[in-house]
Amino acid sequence: MRKVFKISLALVLASTISYASKIVSVGGSITETIVAFGHQDDLIGVDLSSSYPKDLKSKLPNVGYWLSLPQEGILSLKPEIAIISSQAKPKKVVDNLTNYGIKTHIIEDKPSIDSAKRKILQIGKILGEDKKAEEIISRIDTNISKINEQIKGKNKPKVLFVFSRGKGTMMAAGPKTKPGVMIELAGGKNAVDFDQYSKISPESILKMNPDVIIKSNHAGDSGLDDKIVASTNAGKNGQIYSIDMLLISGFTVRVDSALQKLSCMLNNQQLSYCK
Template sequence: MKTLFLSLWLSFVCGLAHAQERVVVIGGSLTEIVYALGAGERVVGVDETSLYPPPTEALPHVGIWKQLSVESVLSLRPTLLITWQDAEPRQALDTLAGLGVRVVTLPRTPATPDRLLENIRTVAEALALRPRGEALAADIEQRLAQVAQRIATVKTPVRVLFLLAPGGGSAQVAGTESVADGILRLAGGHNVASQKQYASWGGEAMIAADPQVIVVTQQSPQTAALDSLPGIRHTSAWRNGRIVSIDQALILGMGPRVADAVEQLNQRFYPTFRD
């Protein structure tokens, strides 16, 4: 009887503690993870890179993860801070931890599904939501595996290119080691950009690469503005009207909606494919 009473009491205390927990999340993908785990009601503040889900718009914002402000974070009276391992300045994290804030940091790279799944489990553990973390990770893994099975039947991958915020006279093209590159590949595309991270391309490079599909963000200027980019009108993608737009939060962050991004792009890359 005493054991049962103690178990019930501990459950009550833990539940109360979680209800009173005040979480600040600094890092867009990490914020999405917390909400995907169903712990959004605990979040009292986010950073400027946290653009999803919509409820985050109404929360206080505390700058960005590369410029942490101890004062801004403490003003929200947090009990838990979740951020990236390379958040700066490091001294700010040490100060917050010294003042009693529980600080959980996670690796940001490499931006791969495996890293994402590890981060989901770590965040779930920090929030005492391990079963939800395992369920979320399993769902993402299964959906990505289904897309991979479809891709395995494709003989020649479609040549794709991702342009970040085009319309300013030059194109910022996503190369290897970028999150966008990883998502394009997961969706079955062959990224024609071989440089690391992002680089500005001229007309000759665009024409030589000749992408069959060009991916832009929904937040970029309208498709008509792409016409001003050097060389773009001479690509197969432009001639065939294969300009694909996607929410920037999906393509620029390896977060819990990665399966949404991969499924959307896979369907646009191979519109005639049937299971």
């Protein structure tokens, strides 16, 4: 009888381990949070936006891009669990996963600090890492409080964030994009007058005359014209920086680090935590 019990217990444990080790993650910030909880080895697939840690995509199959998910991308991996950003599309594909026996968790993924913290709590609960989630949130709150103290009362520089989707497709992020919200939280004012992402020309950059220019380093050359940039306040004062796209737009477990880095860029590296 005791032998039978031991065998049954072993089967239960094996089943639990197998279940926990078959996760597909959709959304860069979702994947990064799973990794932060120490569950990188539980992942069997990620989407194309999951760019952190850098070697993750080279080790795991990708299931497509989170804003245009092909259903077969996830189904082909036969996951037990799918942890998916609430912004993932098409919704029909996401909603249909449960019909294939996949336990699907939809995670809040909005551009705010509160949403980032709820994301951490949600994923922590799924993975049984509630204590780690609380520790991460406590760290974020402490660091953001320090940031707010440092930038309080300082002038808000005019900031332009740009990235490229290929030659001749330089884009800028408006105030209602995730990078735009991050710029405001870090103590800046967006240089553009449109809300979302839009293609911009070198001439429009000259007209904006930003105090700070930040480039995404996710796709190499941003397409900025050096002569145009040199004529702006940012160029004249050497206030041109690059940053990882996921860091500035992910609202991940590194949101406090992102805001520290951004606020340093906006204040010429003159804050106490700037290196």
